[in-house]
Amino acid sequence: MAQKILIVDDEQDIVELLKYNLEKEGYKCYTASNGEEAVAKAKDKKPDLVLLDIMMPKMDGIEACRLIRKEDSLQGIFIAFLTARGEEYSEIAGFEVGADDYITKPIKPRVLTSRIKALLKRKKEDVESNELVVGDITIDRSSFDVVLRGDRLILPKKEFELLYLLASKPGKVYTRESILNKVWGTDVSVVDRTIDVHIRKIREKIGNERIQTIKGVGYRFVV
Amino acid sequence: MAQKILIVDDEQDIVELLKYNLEKEGYKCYTASNGEEAVAKAKDKKPDLVLLDIMMPKMDGIEACRLIRKEDSLQGIFIAFLTARGEEYSEIAGFEVGADDYITKPIKPRVLTSRIKALLKRKKEDVESNELVVGDITIDRSSFDVVLRGDRLILPKKEFELLYLLASKPGKVYTRESILNKVWGTDVSVVDRTIDVHIRKIREKIGNERIQTIKGVGYRFVV
DNA sequence: ACCCAAAGTTAAGAGAATATTAATAACCAA
DNA sequence: TTGGTTATTAATATTCTCTTAACTTTGGGT
Missing domain, CATH: 1.10.10.10 (Winged helix-like DNA-binding domain superfamily/Winged helix DNA-binding domain)
Incomplete structure (x- = not known):
């Protein structure tokens, strides 16, 4: 079964760009435009990976990450932050809150997909051991x-x-x-x-x- | 014992910057300025992590990475690429050749150390079960x-x-x-x-x- | 062979780490 | 909200480790 990715960003353009490229690679994509929605959809869809923008209205990515990490039903989930260059603080906070990776904007599709493949490959190997x-x-x-x-x-x-x-x-x-x-x-x-x-x-x-x-x-x- | 990091870059300034910051965190650092030297030092010092610049004279980082990965005695080693923004092709090649992470220049020390700690923490726990x-x-x-x-x-x-x-x-x-x-x-x-x-x-x-x-x-x- | 400093032995008590219990706080589902 | 379960804390008890003191033995140096 296809691995599932939840894309979270308040900029619709970016969401579309990511979705387009990732679906082309065979991943099933869901989207959300703020932190609250992200947490809700994560619980609902149980994605393998969440791509999480940091700066968002309502609830930022850091907080959303923290909530997702707390959720029992979402244990082995992977979280990668999307971050604009220069957001140094956020990157640190991101790692502290349990991010598995972060990806800097502007997003380059080929880099993105390559990287995500690498991430999810790791995950697949882990999962079977439960x-x-x-x-x-x-x-x-x-x-x-x-x-x-x-x-x-x-x-x-x-x-x-x-x-x-x-x-x-x-x-x-x-x-x-x-x-x-x-x-x-x-x-x-x-x-x-x-x-x-x-x-x-x-x-x-x-x-x-x-x-x-x-x-x-x-x-x-x-x- | 302190974990060992091999820093490889042809720009002396960058090597010094990394070395300074990582040693401050308690890691033992070695350095090399090109791919050949990197492979040789890796075999000699058996570092836990290699920070590998991609663009270097003599032998580039990608090739060095490939050689290190082939070496039996260097099995569990971690490799992270240092890459300038915009080197899209290299990033992809890096993951394909088995990089564990990559770090973009310009390097921000706090981000770097935070990230490396996260990487090496995983590793340390394995190793210490000796x-x-x-x-x-x-x-x-x-x-x-x-x-x-x-x-x-x-x-x-x-x-x-x-x-x-x-x-x-x-x-x-x-x-x-x-x-x-x-x-x-x-x-x-x-x-x-x-x-x-x-x-x-x-x-x-x-x-x-x-x-x-x-x-x-x-x-x-x-x- | 004798002396003496260094090491060995023993047992007991201090001290530290963990176990246990019960009470309270946080949580979650109905 | 309420009732029930789980998580945490505080207080107390228990267990085991560590250290010490007092005494004995050992072995090299003279």
């Missing part, structure tokens, strides 16, 4: 459930993400810091005990022995 | 495991760090002073017996003969 089987546990990102020796468990989001992280590299010790970065994100600030509490909840459900504590270091999942 | 194999012992930083002839041992943090230090250079004698500096840090003050006690605990677990005492000097790990 069912984890470790020992007697199966963790499935797409259905969001954990199956332990035949029993289906339901974990809330944070617990799921945390378990998924640990189980994705069995044996590897994750420090509290890296757990925070990966499960909670870089900008939030939560107290350390929060992690313990989540670990405890998970242990309650899957058994104590599967997650080990390495005191002074972190946690790891063992088979 | 294991040390000395004789019949395997010491794995990422899992915090010490495996002795198949048996998995769990050492507390300090013991682990100490063993890791000694085992990282088998045969080398570490003085008490340097052990303190590296395992405990420069500012703390602990009594000398503390080291003995830790050594003892380690010896208990891995056997006496693997860590030798050189009286009046220090300790060393032997195979």
